[in-house]
Amino acid sequence: SRSAFxxxxxIPSVQPFGEIMPEATLKLNPDIIVAYFVGNQAKTxxxxxxxxxxxxxxxxxHLENHPLGRAEWIVLFSxxxxxxxxxxxxxxxxxxxxxxxxxxxxxxxxxxINLPYSGTWDVPKKNAYLSILLRDAKTQPVxxxxxxxxxxxxxxxxxxxxxxxxxxxxxxxxxxxxESLGCIAATDHRIGNCSPIKNKRVFQxxxxxxxDGANEYWDLGAVHPEYILRD
Numbered sequence: 001s002r003s004a005f006x007x008x009x010x011i012p013s014v015q016p017f018g019e020i021m022p023e024a025t026l027k028l029n030p031d032i033i034v035a036y037f038v039g040n041q042a043k044t045x046x047x048x049x050x051x052x053x054x055x056x057x058x059x060x061x062h063l064e065n066h067p068l069g070r071a072e073w074i075v076l077f078s079x080x081x082x083x084x085x086x087x088x089x090x091x092x093x094x095x096x097x098x099x100x101x102x103x104x105x106x107x108x109x110x111x112x113i114n115l116p117y118s119g120t121w122d123v124p125k126k127n128a129y130l131s132i133l134l135r136d137a138k139t140q141p142v143x144x145x146x147x148x149x150x151x152x153x154x155x156x157x158x159x160x161x162x163x164x165x166x167x168x169x170x171x172x173x174x175x176x177x178x179e180s181l182g183c184i185a186a187t188d189h190r191i192g193n194c195s196p197i198k199n200k201r202v203f204q205x206x207x208x209x210x211x212d213g214a215n216e217y218w219d220l221g222a223v224h225p226e227y228i229l230r231d
């Protein structure tokens with residue numbers, strides 16, 4: 001199939017094994033290294049790279065709670081590259097808000113998310129990225145009923161509560177690593193009997209995958225949240 005990112009094969013790799021390689025990075029003689037970190041150790045390692053020639057710009061776009069907040073980083077990079085892409089973000093924002101307004105006319109469907117792992121069921125809190133996206137899509141995240149799980153980030157709920165929430169859901173999205181209804185049902189008989197599976201209303205975000213395992217939902221969806229909202 002056609003790759004969404006054909007230019008990837010021409011880009012030198014400086015982080016093939018998880019940790020960025022400072023020597024390989026500096027050999028490219030960059031003015032700016034755009035990087036992100038999750039833990040303090042990763043930040044410390046990146047902080048050792050800057051020199052009189054090279055500067056590190058931390059891009060923590062994954063911490064943005066609103067889908068448009070992540071897309072808006074296009075504006076920063078357009079300034080760095082002098083590519084004048086402000087209009088690109090404005091078009092994304094306009095389409096996202098148009099879709100959100102149109103979806104207000106639809107009937108809200110109850111949605112459950114994720115699959116339990118090691119005895120816990122992770123769900124996004126009320127003001128987390130995915131919860132906002134789901135509400136903008138005029139759905140009702142069942143775990144947020146009764147104004148629960150305030151804040152950002154994720155919360156862990158027990159298996160029994162997760163099964164109860166799933167049982168009253170119309171749709172189920174992002175069911176872990178499973179790629180089929182059979183895989184999902186095999187994890188627990190209670191899951192196999194839930195309404196979303198019986199009605200085949202389970203959606204995984206792996207419809208378009210790159211040959212190396214990259215996923216357009218995460219890669220392209222980060223800068224085009226209107227695509228995901230439209231789906």
